[in-house]
Amino acid sequence: xxxxxxxxxxxxxxxxxxxxxxxxxxxxxxxxxxxxxxxxxxxxxxxxxxxxxxxxxxxxxxxxxxxxxxxxxxxxxxxxxxxxxxxxxxxxxxxxxxxxxxxxxxxxxxxxxxxxxxxxxxxxxxxxxxxxxxxxxxxxxxxxxxxxxxxxxxxxxxxxxxxxxxxxxxxxxxxxxxxxxxxxxxxxxxxxxxxxxxxxxxxxxxxxxxxxxxxxxxxxxxxxxxxxxxxxxxxxxxxxxxxxxxxxxxxxxxxxxxxxxxxxxxxxxxxxxxxxxxxxxxxxxxxxxxxxxxxxxxxxxxxxxxxxxxxxxxxxxxxxxxxxxxxxxxxxxxxxxxxxxxxxxxxxxxxxxxxxxxxxxxxx
Numbered sequence: 044x045x046x047x048x049x050x051x052x053x054x055x056x057x058x059x060x061x062x063x064x065x066x067x068x069x070x071x072x073x074x075x076x077x078x079x080x081x082x083x084x085x086x087x088x089x090x091x092x093x094x095x096x097x098x099x100x101x102x103x104x105x106x107x108x109x110x111x112x113x114x115x116x117x118x119x120x121x122x123x124x125x126x127x128x129x130x131x132x133x134x135x136x137x138x139x140x141x142x143x144x145x146x147x148x149x150x151x152x153x154x155x156x157x158x159x160x161x162x163x164x165x166x167x168x169x170x171x172x173x174x175x176x177x178x179x180x181x182x183x184x185x186x187x188x189x190x191x192x193x194x195x196x197x198x199x200x201x202x203x204x205x206x207x208x209x210x211x212x213x214x215x216x217x218x219x220x221x222x223x224x225x226x227x228x229x230x231x232x233x234x235x236x237x238x239x240x241x242x243x244x245x246x247x248x249x250x251x252x253x254x255x256x257x258x259x260x261x262x263x264x265x266x267x268x269x270x271x272x273x274x275x276x277x278x279x280x281x282x283x284x285x286x287x288x289x290x291x292x293x294x295x296x297x298x299x300x301x302x303x304x305x306x307x308x309x310x311x312x313x314x315x316x317x318x319x320x321x322x323x324x325x326x327x328x329x330x331x332x333x334x335x336x337x338x339x340x341x342x343x344x345x346x347x348x349x350x351x352x353x354x355x356x357x358x359x360x361x362x363x364x365x366x367x368x369x370x371x372x373x374x375x376x377x378x379x380x381x382x383x384x385x386x387x388x389x390x391x392x393x394x395x396x397x398x399x400x401x402x403x404x405x406x407x
Contacts, residue, residue: 064153071118075125079400093405104310111316112140134303139271174281191292196261268296301328322380346386
């Protein structure tokens with residue numbers, strides 16, 4: 044017997060321009076060409092990290108950068124873009140909030156709202172443009188076999204979406220019912236017809252796209268993968284939300300991510316401000332990569348995992364091994380998981396912007 048659900052068509056959304064937003068990207072963006080802040084005690088670790096990145100790229104190994112949303116909110120997008128534009132990273136990954144703030148900055152130059160004020164009013168996350176274009180990007184991209192990251196890069200990079208004719212979608216579905224894209228085409232057809240979506244190319248200008256990480260990935264052909272949780276992100280609070288489309292795009296991205304991990308021998312995995320998603324996704328991808336590689340007589344080896352966070356690592360020296368279960372540091376996933384992944388763990392405790400800025404200065 045089915046349980047009752049909230050009717051998403053009943054959600055009242057408002058124009059994004061009506062929201063009070065607290066962060067202006069032009070005010071907080073960090074310019075990678077300026078001198079970085081003093082790195083203090085982290086200097087030896089940063090020198091080592093830069094050296095490992097150089098060696099990895101010279102050997103053709105993966106250099107993967109996974110980041111949390113606060114790096115974007117704090118104005119670090121230009122730093123990631125510099126690494127992409129100068130071919131220092133081979134793969135970029137984030138979670139749902141990472142693309143939300145990035146897209147809002149690219150679209151209107153501001154982001155961030157008050158959860159405390161807006162949730163009691165039923166307004167938190169119920170902003171039309173954010174939910175509309177992210178959900179439609181996932182649906183349209185999915186019908187083309189694209190992951191969620193590539194779909195977002197295409198939306199921002201092309202300043203819009205091409206909404207296909209429903210009759211064309213129906214023809215594809217009936218002609219090829221067992222095609223791998225049939226389910227995605229059917230989902231898109233359902234949303235287009237149910238919500239009377241405008242057809243053809245729909246202009247969605249992004250006047251601040253120079254700050255966008257997905258746009259840089261789209262331009263330079265670097266894979267961006269997005270690893271959301273269903274129900275985690277504000278695009279859930281929109282009538283166009285389709286869990287199947289978000290999950291389909293994220294599923295494609297999980298395999299793209301694992302493919303990048305397959306080439307991580309002698310490479311670098313840089314985890315910046317992502318205490319839960321990054322270690323959880325990485326451990327599964329590393330296992331899947333090794334599963335395939337071992338059948339070929341290989342495995343991922345000699346990889347550096349550089350983890351950046353503001354927390355103090357639980358007051359534990361991770362170079363001495365894993366803490367006992369009765370020590371609070373044992374339950375810090377962002378250190379413990381990576382410590383178990385073979386290779387070498389180096390924990391850099393500090394501001395994520397400062398660390399990336401200093402890394403860029405050394406690579407430049």
